[in-house]
Amino acid sequence: MELTLINAKDIIKHAFNEQQKQGFKPMAIVVLGSGGSIRASEAQDNTSLLRPKIAHGKAYGAYSMGLGSRALYERAKVEPFFIEAMNSLCDGALVPVPGGVLIRNKDGQLLGAVGITGDNSDNDETCAVAGIKATGFVADTGGS
DSSP, rough: OOOOHHHHHHHHHHHHHHHHHTOOOOOOOEEOGGGOOEEEEOOOOOOOHHHHHHHHHHHHHHHHHTTTTHHHHHHHHHHHHHHHHHHHHHOOOOSSSOOEEEEOOOOOOOEEEEEESSSSSHHHHHHHHHHHHHHHEEEEEEEO
């Protein structure tokens, strides 16, 4: 099974629905598919210039490491030099804070990742999870 463009756009639509329902700040979302390729990306009005890059970094770091960015955040607290080294290997594109969520199918196969930024990291993650689940996939935040 592959993460299609339609799936990616649906994830974004549902994530933005959650953002609006919760009254969170404007967000940028990047959905990556197999191999870390960008499947879809959108930024709401009034997001800052760096938001799409931050969203990409959350998704790219999670996908590249095979861990939701919440796990990367926890690891950064105990092994900051490891995360710094991984960020260097990713050419600075790894953002180790919540909001980068892996997309899995029901069998646990990794299909891609979503990165969201704009509000606080926990709220970003909430929207990513909502978008993934509403589309029928399994969200993996890297948390327990």
